[in-house]
Ligand SMILES: CC(C)(COP(=O)(O)OP(=O)(O)OC[C@H]1O[C@@H](n2cnc3c(N)ncnc32)[C@H](O)[C@@H]1O)[C@@H](O)C(=O)NCCC(=O)NCCS
């Protein structure tokens with residue numbers, strides 16, 4: 583059993599503060615990871631005209647209070663149920679507003695607030711049981727509850743669901759984040775074990791998500807052609823040896839060019855990579871052990 587260490591010796595941060603720190607760290611690590619196909623990274627803006635790395639960092643930092651508040655709500659309510667679900671929904675919407683205030687109205691992290699918010703809440707509910715599957719399962723149980731106060735806008739995800747019947751961010755969470763638990767985390771561990779280096783292992787984890795995700799950002803911007811290009815291209819990189827190999831790097835460069843030409847940015851996959859990095863840290867106890875903060 584993986585347990586969060588509740589009593590750091592060197593600094594007395596609360597559990598909620600530590601979880602918020604880890605979530606913001608995961609977002610910053612995701613943004614900085616390079617070269618990500620068609621996404622914002624240290625090289626540039628990928629397929630985006632309204633996003634850049636500084637904005638992604640500022641947005642990530644703006645979410646810290648909402649993340650902390652979600653963890654505190656979990657501790658206060660103490661169990662999965664409608665009161666907690668609706669509290670977290672309200673805090674998530676406030677976090678989204680803080681994000682929009684920070685970015686001047688640009689959507690930098692909507693999907694990430696959803697995924698990380700649920701996972702933080704799930705971790706804070708039972709910090710003594712934080713292996714990947716337990717946290718994802720608790721997050722799924724929360725996501726399955728219907729928030730009566732959630733607005734139902736005709737979001738990009740909803741439009742794509744109508745048009746293609748695609749499962750989006752909501753369904754991914756309700757299923758227990760299979761793209762993270764069954765694809766990204768196993769790939770991250772395999773690439774690390776093969777000695778590929780941390781940055782390549784993270785890129786490989788992102789690619790593993792991209793091989794099968796119905797990313798509604800890609801579908802909205804580039805339709806089924808975009809989604810097929812993303813899934814097949816990501817598979818080709820991994821089959822060529824992954825990000826650490828010369829063949830894999832060539833394929834990765836090709837995929838970057840193809841997705842940019844199609845204006846197809848895999849933002850949903852990027853959010854799930856952040857979720858993967860967050861779970862990896864809490865499941866290994868890394869960062870929650872005393873002295874790190
Ligand atoms: C469920 C959410 C993500 C809305 O989803 P929807 O598909 O309708 O919206 P939209 O297209 O605007 O954004 C979805 C975002 O999810 C990400 N995403 C896209 N595809 C996927 C996928 N297959 N899996 C996971 N994430 C994805 C992308 O970043 C995308 O931008 C969420 O914003 C929401 O409903 N929030 C309500 C407030 C709430 O309850 N918050 C709880 C906080 S924990």
Ligand SMILES: Nc1ncnc2c1ncn2[C@@H]1O[C@H](COP(=O)(O)OP(=O)(O)OP(=O)(O)O)[C@@H](O)[C@H]1O
Pocket residue numbers: 612613621622623630633638689690691692693694738799803847848849850852853
């Ligand atoms: N490094 C990243 N680069 C780009 N997008 C990212 C990155 N990390 C996460 N994302 C996610 O991608 C989404 C932004 O994608 P996109 O711009 O397609 O969204 P949109 O607001 O639905 O569409 P549009 O900009 O076309 O109006 C955000 O919700 C964000 O969570």
